[in-house]
Amino acid sequence: MKEILLSLALFLHHSKKYQQYKQLARGLLFDTNNIYKRYFDLTIIFLVVSSVAILIYEVKNPVPQWLDNYDIFFVSAVFAVEYLLRLWVHNDLSNMIIEEYNNAKFLQRDFNVYAVFKEGMYQKLKYMVTPSAIVDLLAILPAYRPLRILRVFILFRVFKLLRYTKSINQFVDVLVNKKFELLTLLFLLIFIMFTAGIAIYILEAGINPHINSLFDGIYWAIVTISTVGYGDISPVTVVGRSISILIIVSGIAMISFVTSIIVSAFSERLGELKEHRIIEQINKSKSFLIICGYGQMTKMFFRLNRKKIKNYVILDQDINRVEAAKKDGYMAIQDDASSHQTLSKFDAKYCDITILCLTASDVENVYITLNAKSISRKIKVIARVNDPSNISKFTYAGADHILTPNKVVNTMIHAAITQPTMYKAIHAILTGKSIANIDEIYVHNSHEIVGKKICDLDFQGSKLLFIGIQRDKDFIFNPPSSEEIKPYDVLLVMGRKISLEYFKSLHEGDIYVR
Amino acid sequence: MSGKNICIFGYGNHGKFIARGLREDGFNVTIIESDKNFYKEAKADAFEQIFLIDVTNDDELQKIELQNFEQFVCVMDDEHLNVFLTLSLRSLCKESYILAVSDSLNVTKKLKMSGADKVIDMYEVSANKIYNILDRPIATKLLEGFVVNSNGITFKEMTIPENSFLDGLQIADVDFSSYGILLVGMIDEEMGHSFVFVTAGIDHKLDHGDTIVCIGSKEKLDAFSEEIKKRESKI
Numbered sequence: 160m161k162e163i164l165l166s167l168a169l170f171l172h173h174s175k176k177y178q179q180y181k182q183l184a185r186g187l188l189f190d191t192n193n194i195y196k197r198y199f200d201l202t203i204i205f206l207v208v209s210s211v212a213i214l215i216y217e218v219k220n221p222v223p224q225w226l227d228n229y230d231i232f233f234v235s236a237v238f239a240v241e242y243l244l245r246l247w248v249h250n251d252l253s254n255m256i257i258e259e260y261n262n263a264k265f266l267q268r269d270f271n272v273y274a275v276f277k278e279g280m281y282q283k284l285k286y287m288v289t290p291s292a293i294v295d296l297l298a299i300l301p302a303y304r305p306l307r308i309l310r311v312f313i314l315f316r317v318f319k320l321l322r323y324t325k326s327i328n329q330f331v332d333v334l335v336n337k338k339f340e341l342l343t344l345l346f347l348l349i350f351i352m353f354t355a356g357i358a359i360y361i362l363e364a365g366i367n368p369h370i371n372s373l374f375d376g377i378y379w380a381i382v383t384i385s386t387v388g389y390g391d392i393s394p395v396t397v398v399g400r401s402i403s404i405l406i407i408v409s410g411i412a413m414i415s416f417v418t419s420i421i422v423s424a425f426s427e428r429l430g431e432l433k434e435h436r437i438i439e440q441i442n443k444s445k446s447f448l449i450i451c452g453y454g455q456m457t458k459m460f461f462r463l464n465r466k467k468i469k470n471y472v473i474l475d476q477d478i479n480r481v482e483a484a485k486k487d488g489y490m491a492i493q494d495d496a497s498s499h500q501t502l503s504k505f506d507a508k509y510c511d512i513t514i515l516c517l518t519a520s521d522v523e524n525v526y527i528t529l530n531a532k533s534i535s536r537k538i539k540v541i542a543r544v545n546d547p548s549n550i551s552k553f554t555y556a557g558a559d560h561i562l563t564p565n566k567v568v569n570t571m572i573h574a575a576i577t578q579p580t581m582y583k584a585i586h587a588i589l590t591g592k593s594i595a596n597i598d599e600i601y602v603h604n605s606h607e608i609v610g611k612k613i614c615d616l617d618f619q620g621s622k623l624l625f626i627g628i629q630r631d632k633d634f635i636f637n638p639p640s641s642e643e644i645k646p647y648d649v650l651l652v653m654g655r656k657i658s659l660e661y662f663k664s665l666h667e668g669d670i671y672v673r
Numbered sequence: 674m675s676g677k678n679i680c681i682f683g684y685g686n687h688g689k690f691i692a693r694g695l696r697e698d699g700f701n702v703t704i705i706e707s708d709k710n711f712y713k714e715a716k717a718d719a720f721e722q723i724f725l726i727d728v729t730n731d732d733e734l735q736k737i738e739l740q741n742f743e744q745f746v747c748v749m750d751d752e753h754l755n756v757f758l759t760l761s762l763r764s765l766c767k768e769s770y771i772l773a774v775s776d777s778l779n780v781t782k783k784l785k786m787s788g789a790d791k792v793i794d795m796y797e798v799s800a801n802k803i804y805n806i807l808d809r810p811i812a813t814k815l816l817e818g819f820v821v822n823s824n825g826i827t828f829k830e831m832t833i834p835e836n837s838f839l840d841g842l843q844i845a846d847v848d849f850s851s852y853g854i855l856l857v858g859m860i861d862e863e864m865g866h867s868f869v870f871v872t873a874g875i876d877h878k879l880d881h882g883d884t885i886v887c888i889g890s891k892e893k894l895d896a897f898s899e900e901i902k903k904r905e906s907k908i
Contacts, residue, residue, distance in 0.1 A: 448807075455777065455778050455796050456796055456799060456800065458778060458796075459778060459794075459796035459797055459799070459800040460800040460803055460804075462778075462800075463797065463800050463801065463804065466804065466808070513807065515803060541803060541806055541807075543799070560806045560810070562799055562802055562803065562806075564795045564796070564798070564799040565686055565687065565690075565795070566690075567795075567798050567799055567802060568687060568774055568793055568795045568798055569687055569690040569691055569694070570694075571793050571798060572687065572691050572746065572748070572772060572774065572793055573690075573691055573694045573695065575772060575791060575793070576677075576679060576691075576695060576700070576744060576746070576772070577695070577698050577700075578828065578829075578830055583868050584828070584857060584858060584868060584870075584886055585828065587868075597809065597812040597815075598809060598812065599809045599810075599811050599812055624855060624856075624857065624871060626815075626855065626888070627815075629811045634811070634814075634815060634826075636826050636888075636889070636890070637850055637853065637854070637855055637889065640850075649811055651811060651812055651815065653857070653870075
């Protein structure tokens with residue numbers, strides 16, 4: 160028996176297919192970055208809504224057989240499968256068995272498969288009694304036809320929605336944070352309710368025709384304490400009315416207390432929730448900018464507004480700066496960009512992230528650079544370096560582009576004095592104002608100009624100045640006209656915007672000008 | 674172009690590098706400082722004309738005979754001093770060319786109002802560079818190379834001398850690439866004193882006195898600027 164279990168575990172552990180499926184299921188159920196999870200979620204939500212809609216419709220109208228079957232069999236089956244999947248991926252039994260086997264071999268003790276098995280099953284059982292798992296289970300139950308009462312459990316399918324809608328999750332999350340306060344109040348409320356209910360029962364049962372049982376008393380207490388006050392049961396004796404006064408006053412106090420707790424819980428977490436939303440939003444876009452620091456540099460960057468930057472987020476540690484950024488109408492989050500936790504919230508796997516380190520401190524910038532590169536080499540980093548002697552440190556840290564404001568300015572001034580005409584030209588090109596843009600043409604693999612010679616491409620005809628080719632990190636300036644264009648070359652050309660566009664249209668669809 | 678008299682105010686963050694660079698290019702550099710430590714540094718770097726004066730005092734400024742300089746560069750570390758200095762210079766000599774650096778967002782406008790001919794805003798320049806890096810990384814690296822001469826390819830502007838073989842030719846008739854260089858643009862004196870990019874699509878006639886701007890490797894450019902002095906081209 161042991162051997163069979165072990166070999167089964169080993170087989171599953173090494174079976175690529177099995178692991179793949181398990182990974183897939185896990186992705187569908189838990190990984191918010193999984194592209195298919197969205198569709199899966201939407202399907203479940205649709206099933207829930209349709210099932211409840213059928214239940215409501217059924218009250219007064221006859222339902223066609225196929226719809227009934229759909230509700231009973233299909234929906235329930237899907238939910239059952241989902242339930243089992245969740246149970247399955249909750250923990251890895253085969254892995255546990257193998258681990259136990261290895262441990263046993265290492266310690267040279269008896270291989271006790273049953274203990275592990277029990278432990279694994281216990282974990283699964285523990286999962287089964289969590290509220291969300293119970294809701295899942297109850298949502299399947301209506302499939303059992305003979306028990307008519309179970310149809311009400313379809314309503315539990317609505318609770319399933321909780322799991323599939325994020326905003327409700329966040330709501331619950333906020334409330335869970337205030338668990339202690341809310342529970343304390345709840346116990347107090349229950350205590351008052353029971354005392355008042357029992358008191359009214361003792362005092363008025365027999366005198367008051369409406370109060371016949373303890374249940375009536377407690378029902379009256381709840382209706383009164385919640386300030387709902389149906390008035391179907393009302394006290395008739397003086398003592399009974401005195402008790403009403405007491406519980407009405409305490410009820411008002413209690414309810415306002417609960418409200419204030421919930422409101423304060425939300426206002427405490429509001430900023431965090433908003434930031435969460437911003438991050439989620441930005442993770443949906445394919446490429447985005449993370450700008451660290453909202454100082455003069457960042458302000459200038461936005462003020463220039465050379466092109467619409469849609470997908471960005473500003474990170475700053477200083478709450479005042481974040482407030483300032485928000486006031487100026489930018490998306491900003493107060494967070495420490497040099498912490499691993501902060502940057503790993505962004506989805507470096509699926510998105511192209513460019514980080515601009517623009518804080519005034521070199522230490523901070525180099526730290527952010529290292530942090531970003533440690534999360535993923537794919538993240539592009541443009542770092543500001545204030546002290547030129549630090550440049551080599553940034554190169555070691557892996558910054559893709561280094562920006563030294565002082566140096567840039569110094570060379571600009573130097574050029575402005577020594578070569579005024581050239582300075583004008585370069586300045587015009589750099590600021591992008593000029594009619595002479597320098598642009599890059601990215602050549603695709605399967606492009607029609609691949610293999611053509613440069614003299615075949617009529618740059619002059621489209622009034623473009625061909626400057627050179629960037630090929631595998633080398634720049635070939637003014638290559639001979641017999642040079643052939645290879646895939647993945649980047650052609651550097653200068654010219655008016657319309658010339659560039661015209662050139663692009665000549666090779667419609669194949670050429671890519673950024 | 675060399676031999677120009679340049680007066681640099683400030684030997685701090687920017688001044689140091691600009692002064693050294695200009696001296697290498699053969700300019701006559703005069704440094705004026707009001708800070709003792711920077712003054713000493715300038716001394717240590719063996720500049721010949723250094724003055725330690727209070728730049729807020731007009732009498733002291735006039736003592737250094739401002740009319741001798743073609744250009745003033747205001748790069749004091751203190752932005753308030755820079756603005757004040759620009760104002761004093763503008764009022765003292767109305768004709769001269771004043772270049773100033775702004776280290777802060779709000780100073781640029783003040784400097785312009787006080788009469789600086791050219792203000793280089795550190796943040797604006799840098800922010801522009803970020804856009805360029807984002808938009809066209811390769812071109813930016815190359816352009817950067819033009820300015821700092823690091824990868825051998827650079828810009829050069831040259832004036833067409835009299836009796837040059839270029840005199841009287843149309844741009845389209847000259848094959849610049851056979852010299853290993855490319856023509857980027859020119860100032861055609863006939864058409865006014867503005868810079869025209871070659872890509873504007875107008876065929877200019879080259880005359881002596883016109884300024885042309887070319888890119889290419891430094892040797893090729895130097896060779897070409899020698900070449901155009903000749904009546905006949907070898908190539």
